[in-house]
Amino acid sequence: MPDVEDTLTNALRRRIIDGEFAPGTRLSEISLAEKLGVSRNTLREAFRVLAEQGLIEHVPHRGVSVASPTVADVVDIYRARRYVEPAALAAGSPLHPAVTAMRESVDLGETSLEARDWRTVGTANMAFHDAIVALADSPRLERLFRDIAAELRLAFLEIDNPEALHAPFVTRNRSLLETFLEQGGPAAAEELRGYLILSEQTVLGAFTRLRRG
């Protein structure tokens, strides 16, 4: 749970996630501090937090740059997701408050899909999976997922074909939610496992195409 009050860190975090600084971009302390209207010291403290979250990479004496997830990173992220999400869904209760969030995310995904607003589709997608993890009622697992999801967003940023990336999963989210509510957690978990494998393949495919061409 990040401190909502920690304005600078959160502001910087949001700007990075929103793609204001492309993955790999070097973040100069002096110029960025000036741009943000803070001192170098304060900015460096924010850097340390974001580096610990995996959003930026810090190389001693060479400064920080926006993380640029590799294929290995994507593979690991999906590996971690498969450890957490299906199990959370399998053990989750349909009466859990997070189910409401799941519903709302699916709804938002569908309306955004019609509007061809891929950015929002992607956001709704992530919110859906965040809600799944929330079923576990574990702050530490939620934190892990939050960091992982942020990294994944950086990977998405490098793939400029958001439609192919996000659109196919709107209907799958709806289906997954129905399975969960009608057939229970374990059945939904099994469906989610296949879902995640497909999602990983989609991302990796776009990724390798990108790196080559």
Add this chain to the structure above:
Amino acid sequence: MPDVEDTLTNALRRRIIDGEFAPGTRLSEISLAEKLGVSRNTLREAFRVLAEQGLIEHVPHRGVSVASPTVADVVDIYRARRYVEPAALAAGSPLHPAVTAMRESVDLGETSLEARDWRTVGTANMAFHDAIVALADSPRLERLFRDIAAELRLAFLEIDNPEALHAPFVTRNRSLLETFLEQGGPAAAEELRGYLILSEQTVLGAFTRLRRG
């Protein structure tokens, strides 16, 4: 993966884990900076990292203090462990390099048990579980476990009955390793689930006794 080179953060981390600063202790910037021979700014950067790792708690304008895990924290830590460890063991290969680390940890635990060196028994115990997580080959899951294990150590520090806390699990570790090698991952995973429940009960029992008496 923590930067091994980051001397200050790691030194402070080790000192906290080793119990040099009791859980709940307030860490004054000025006096600690003086004690460590670094400036306030440098120390504050290390604070941010350790806070992100959950080792210290940072309250705005009130400074940082060594984390003092609550019952809720312990419950959540074990919940997270149950999500990761059994699954890692179930899918782990007996040929994985981490199996060697598992063996060595069990051996170390047994010799330390004979020597009644409970501190080392506890360390070996944690190394054993760290090796189990390493079976998953996931940097992100390893990182999660590293942070979680450190927090758990802080909880252990508040319970000054290390024998009851660590001794019972040396033989269980040996048994778990044998099950894994002879009967395979899934069987070992099942055994580990019961193991973790017992371990959680042991810690929580000592914990509530402590808080009351």
Add this chain to the structure above:
DNA sequence: TGGCATAGATTGTTCTACAACAACACCCGT
């Protein structure tokens, strides 16, 4: 062309200063 050395720029760290805030003690009126 290749290697080396110097120069420039950036980060790492320290120091000083002051504003912002929290905890504590104190005083005052009831």
Add this chain to the structure above:
DNA sequence: ACGGGTGTTGTTGTAGAACAATCTATGCCA
């Protein structure tokens, strides 16, 4: 004596300047 408000004190939060340590790039020389 007691509660509430107030000021005092200490700490943290932030800024800014300065310098050392290190990396990067340029240009020189063989």
